[in-house]
Each structure stands twice: as C-alpha cells, then as structure tokens.
Amino acid sequence: xxxxxxxxxxxxxxxxxxxxxxxxxxxxxxxxxxxxxxxxxxxxxxxxxxxxxxxxxxxxxxxxxxxxxxxxxxxxxxxxxxxxxxxxxxxxxxxxxxxxxxxxxxxxxxxxxxxxxxxxxxxxxxxxxxxxxxxxxxxxxxxxxxxxxxxxxxxxxxxxxxxxxxxxxxxxxxxxxxxxxxxxxxxxxxxxxxxxxxxxxxxxxxxxxxxxxxxxxxxxxxxxxxxxxxxxxxxxxxxxxxxxxxxxxxxxxxxxxxxxxxxx
Numbered sequence: 001x002x003x004x005x006x007x008x009x010x011x012x013x014x015x016x017x018x019x020x021x022x023x024x025x026x027x028x029x030x031x032x033x034x035x036x037x038x039x040x041x042x043x044x045x046x047x048x049x050x051x052x053x054x055x056x057x058x059x060x061x062x063x064x065x066x067x068x069x070x071x072x073x074x075x076x077x078x079x080x081x082x083x084x085x086x087x088x089x090x091x092x093x094x095x096x097x098x099x100x101x102x103x104x105x106x107x108x109x110x111x112x113x114x115x116x117x118x119x120x121x122x123x124x125x126x127x128x129x130x131x132x133x134x135x136x137x138x139x140x141x142x143x144x145x146x147x148x149x150x151x152x153x154x155x156x157x158x159x160x161x162x163x164x165x166x167x168x169x170x171x172x173x174x175x176x177x178x179x180x181x182x183x184x185x186x187x188x189x190x191x192x193x194x195x196x197x198x199x200x201x202x203x204x205x206x207x208x209x210x211x212x213x214x215x216x217x218x219x220x221x222x223x224x225x226x227x228x229x230x231x232x233x234x235x236x237x238x239x240x241x242x243x244x245x246x247x248x249x250x251x252x253x254x255x256x257x258x259x260x261x262x263x264x
Contacts (some may be wrong), residue, residue: 133167190233
C-alpha cells in the first residue's frame with residue numbers, strides 16, 4: 001500500500017508530515033494528475049466545497065452572473081453582469097427554472113469530478129466523497145466565509161478566511177455517470193455512519209473507558225450523526241464513485257445485491 005496526499009498548502013502539508021512521521025510510503029502532490037497511475041481508493045473529505053463557484057441571479061431580464069467588483073473606496077462588492085447569461089434557462093435544473101426573482105443558482109465546473117471518475121473508471125478503484133451540501137440541484141446562495149470559527153463577510157480581508165459553498169451532489173453524480181463510472185448514493189452522513197456500525201462501536205468504546213472520556217465519545221457521536229442544531233448528520237452527504245463492475249458499497253448501498261442465479 002502506498003499513500004499519496006494531494007495538499008497545496010505548505011503549512012498544512014508540514015502538519016501532515018509531522019502527524020504521519022512514523023508512516024512509510026507517503027508522497028505529497030500538488031495535483032491529482034501527479035499521483036501515479038493504477039488502481040486507487042480516493043478519499044475526498046471536504047474537498048469540493050472549497051473549489052470555485054459561479055453564481056447567477058434571476059432578474060426581470062433573465063439570469064445575470066454575480067460578479068465581484070471594486071468600489072470607489074477600494075473595497076470589494078457584488079454586482080450583476082450587464083448581459084443576460086445566454087442559454088442559462090435551458091441549462092438550468094428543473095427545480096431552478098421556476099425560481100422567483102432574486103433567486104441565486106450556483107454551480108462548479110465538473111472538471112475535478114470527471115477527472116476522479118475517469119480515473120476509477122479506467123484504472124479500477126473507488127472514490128469516497130464526504131462534504132456538506134444538498135442532494136438535489138436547486139436554487140440557493142450558500143457562498144460563505146469562516147474566520148476564527150465565526151461567520152465573516154467573504155469580501156472583507158480576502159485570503160484571511162476559509163471561503164466555501166455547499167456542494168451539489170446531484171451535479172457530481174451526473175458528471176461521474178457521464179464518463180461511465182458507477183454512482184452510489186448520495187446518502188446523509190448520519191445514515192452512512194449508522195450503517196457502518198458507528199453506534200455499536202461507540203458503545204463498545206464507552207464501556208471500556210472513564211466517565212469523562214465516555215462523555216467525550218458520546219458528544220462526538222451525537223455531532224457526527226445527529227440532524228439537529230450543531231449536528232453534522234444531515235448537513236454532510238456521502239457519495240461513492242466506482243468502476244462499473246463494483247455494484248455495492250458498504251454504508252451507502254441500502255441492501256447487498258442478490259447473487260445471480262444460474263440458468264440451465
């Protein structure tokens with residue numbers, strides 16, 4: 001087994017190297033294209049949410065791109081593109097076409113998803129994608145910034161905050177299918193972890209430790225699988241992309257497939 005980490009941030013790469021100092025056969029890369037060819041298991045955890053997005057806003061004259069401009073005082077602000085985006089109405093998902101005035105639709109280029117899907121399709125393997133986002137393509141402005149664990153204005157202090165937007169899992173699945181990969185899911189993170197037995201595992205750990213650590217495990221479990229306030233169970237989604245012949249993925253496929261019966 002060889003491990004290849006794609007990380008472009010030098011500070012985070014150094015932290016990874018320190019954390020994994022005792023692990024052998026690890027190589028760091030700046031791009032997925034640098035990873036050697038061959039069968040692979042690809043884990044993309046909170047990867048797609050940081051990729052750049054496009055936004056269009058519905059106005060009386062049609063869908064106009066939302067752009068960033070510079071104000072007279074040098075600060076950044078949002079504006080609308082002067083021209084209506086051509087053919088946008090035809091290309092929009094069905095749920096978005098009936099959106100009211102002022103609605104925002106955002107999308108990402110499918111290049112990265114198709115690159116991952118093509119790799120597992122042609123070289124064998126699977127990719128597990130875990131991120132926060134929505135199951136269906138729909139309207140909504142999810143562009144946001146987080147600085148010091150609090151929400152911030154994404155146009156202030158650029159480069160000093162984490163800028164993200166929710167992931168459209170239906171669009172990811174569609175892009176993967178377009179290059180011939182098999183799609184499994186998406187499902188919510190809560191369902192995924194429960195199917196893998198996280199509750200049983202947590203109970204076993206709590207039975208063998210101190211009350212203080214047991215409380216920590218219980219709190220972590222609740223955060224990972226709950227759907228209420230502060231929970232990640234329904235906000236995060238899980239999608240698997242595999243080579244075409246892999247027809248079942250643990251934690252995502254509802255039931256294992258029935259074996260084919262021999263015919264005489």
